[in-house]
Amino acid sequence: MRIKLLPSIASLLLVSAFTTSCLDNDQNVEYSKDATIRAFAIDTVGYGVTYKFTINQLGDPALIFNADSLPVGADTIIDRILVTTFTSASGIVTMKTKDGINDSLISFADSMDLRKPLTVTVWSTEAYAGISTIKKEYRIEVRVHKHDPDSLRWQKQDTGIDNGIDGPLRSIVYKGNNILTYAMVGGNLKLYTSSIDAPNAWTGEGQVTAGGNAVTTRVSSIVAYKDVLYATFEGNNQGYTSIDGLTWIPSALQNAVLFLAPIQEKATDGTMTDTRLSYLKQKDANTYLFATSADGTSEEYPDAKKESIDEWTFKTFPHAITSYTNFKRPNGTQGTILIGEAEISTTINDTNGDPVSIALPWAYSQETDPQGVVTSQWVPLQAGSTLSYCPELKNPTIIYYNEKFYLFGSGFQAAYTSQSGRDWKLDKKFGFPRHAWSGSLTEHDVVEFRGRQHFSVVENPDTRYLIFMFGKEHVSFVETLPDAPSTRLSLTHNYDHESEVWLTRLNQLWFDLANGVANN
Numbered sequence: 001m002r003i004k005l006l007p008s009i010a011s012l013l014l015v016s017a018f019t020t021s022c023l024d025n026d027q028n029v030e031y032s033k034d035a036t037i038r039a040f041a042i043d044t045v046g047y048g049v050t051y052k053f054t055i056n057q058l059g060d061p062a063l064i065f066n067a068d069s070l071p072v073g074a075d076t077i078i079d080r081i082l083v084t085t086f087t088s089a090s091g092i093v094t095m096k097t098k099d100g101i102n103d104s105l106i107s108f109a110d111s112m113d114l115r116k117p118l119t120v121t122v123w124s125t126e127a128y129a130g131i132s133t134i135k136k137e138y139r140i141e142v143r144v145h146k147h148d149p150d151s152l153r154w155q156k157q158d159t160g161i162d163n164g165i166d167g168p169l170r171s172i173v174y175k176g177n178n179i180l181t182y183a184m185v186g187g188n189l190k191l192y193t194s195s196i197d198a199p200n201a202w203t204g205e206g207q208v209t210a211g212g213n214a215v216t217t218r219v220s221s222i223v224a225y226k227d228v229l230y231a232t233f234e235g236n237n238q239g240y241t242s243i244d245g246l247t248w249i250p251s252a253l254q255n256a257v258l259f260l261a262p263i264q265e266k267a268t269d270g271t272m273t274d275t276r277l278s279y280l281k282q283k284d285a286n287t288y289l290f291a292t293s294a295d296g297t298s299e300e301y302p303d304a305k306k307e308s309i310d311e312w313t314f315k316t317f318p319h320a321i322t323s324y325t326n327f328k329r330p331n332g333t334q335g336t337i338l339i340g341e342a343e344i345s346t347t348i349n350d351t352n353g354d355p356v357s358i359a360l361p362w363a364y365s366q367e368t369d370p371q372g373v374v375t376s377q378w379v380p381l382q383a384g385s386t387l388s389y390c391p392e393l394k395n396p397t398i399i400y401y402n403e404k405f406y407l408f409g410s411g412f413q414a415a416y417t418s419q420s421g422r423d424w425k426l427d428k429k430f431g432f433p434r435h436a437w438s439g440s441l442t443e444h445d446v447v448e449f450r451g452r453q454h455f456s457v458v459e460n461p462d463t464r465y466l467i468f469m470f471g472k473e474h475v476s477f478v479e480t481l482p483d484a485p486s487t488r489l490s491l492t493h494n495y496d497h498e499s500e501v502w503l504t505r506l507n508q509l510w511f512d513l514a515n516g517v518a519n520n
Helices: 006-023 311-316 507-514
Strands: 003-005 037-042 053-056 062-066 083-088 092-096 103-106 118-123 135-141 152-156 169-174 178-185 188-195 203-207 219-225 228-233 236-242 247-250 256-266 272-284 287-293 308-310 321-328 334-341 346-349 355-358 362-368 374-380 397-401 404-408 416-418 442-444 455-459 466-470 473-480 490-497 500-506
Touching: 037 053, 037 062, 037 135, 083 092, 169 219, 169 466, 219 256, 228 256, 256 287, 256 321, 256 334, 256 362, 287 311, 308 311, 334 397, 397 455, 500 507
Parallel strands: 062 135, 169 455, 219 321, 321 397, 442 490
Antiparallel strands: 003 103, 037 083, 053 062, 092 103, 092 118, 118 135, 152 500, 169 178, 178 188, 188 203, 219 228, 228 236, 236 247, 236 256, 256 272, 272 287, 287 308, 321 334, 334 362, 346 355, 362 374, 397 404, 404 416, 455 466, 466 500, 473 490
16 A cells, blocks of 8 residues: 655645646646545455445445455455455545544555455545545445354253253144144153243143053154144054144044155245145055145045055164155255154165165155146155265254255264255254363363254244254263374263253354345
């Protein structure tokens, strides 16, 4: 940046104007009254990315800023960056000197430090010549994200659910704004409820019963369809329905053994509606059928129109514990992906030729025959290569969030992401809280998720918060340290935590909501 004293330059300009006038009385010097900046741009950032700047002429001072913030870490780029475009009528720009009193001319020919806002004054040529006072102040702000948009920001709630919870949890959003959480307490299944907008205030509803008997196993599948709940319980080959979530009666859907998902379609007004309930029924000892129901009490189509699987496929199907997510495809149609625990693991050979167990999602699709009859079809989504599979997880949870699929499970060692639900990769930014372990291997109340087994998660669609719920637990997990020169070192950590509730949201969604960007 070249800085010259304003009074000297102004004097020179006046002398020049006077001399010109003396040499030729017919040659008039015209001065502009325009003191506005018409265009502003800086050099590219990172890998040749150009960020557009907005000029708000109405402010006092006027404001020049980039609506799309630069990425985290761009401070090291804009500490010395070129202003590639700066267009004004006069081209005369000054800023205050260090004493804050005098004005000095500035040149944008050299690199500038834009890590902090810069206030400059644009002078009209009339003002610069001393024959008017027309000038305008501008504040230049180069905005940089303080947080990685693809990372999570976590908030712990003041209270948990119940410290009596000592086993697996399962949660579902019911009737729009209610969270129903099922949890094992002393060998019995209990129900807890909360408003989705106040997940730090829980009510214990009591013992869950099915068919008049106390339920002593975890929920294996649960679906909310048209304000009615449908569920199956581990070890009980029977489907149940409920209105309040506490008392369950046998389902009218004959031989239903697993409820899969509500299938959604777009209504004429653009809203999403649940149009059918997808479930799995047992036809005979060796055959299972994918079935659908429009009213929750009767089958939608005859058996001949249903896809069937044999007993072996059923054992590899995620029927022990299921998790589903509904999503919108790029073409606007709706889809559903299901994942869970299976009785028999699905294996593939990795790049070394060794067998590995994988998480195998299933996707739902619909087909219409020439007569207009719609049939449902569930298909497995095998990974496209040995480099893109997702490892098998316990208590897997799948969500469709910010136009991506995310998958994680008990232990919280890692999260995986996918654009299609088929090919998966480790997501290092979608991270869970971790404790910086020191010499002590046992600690209490640390901010650490690794090793946790008893959890559930739901999303608040209005705020885009993910709500994680945990039971009280003593946790032990193994941390593998980075490779040493000749050995690989592992340490076992132990810690205790109370029942907890955490809220989290991707930083990108914080930005979008703050800027009024509509949810998809």
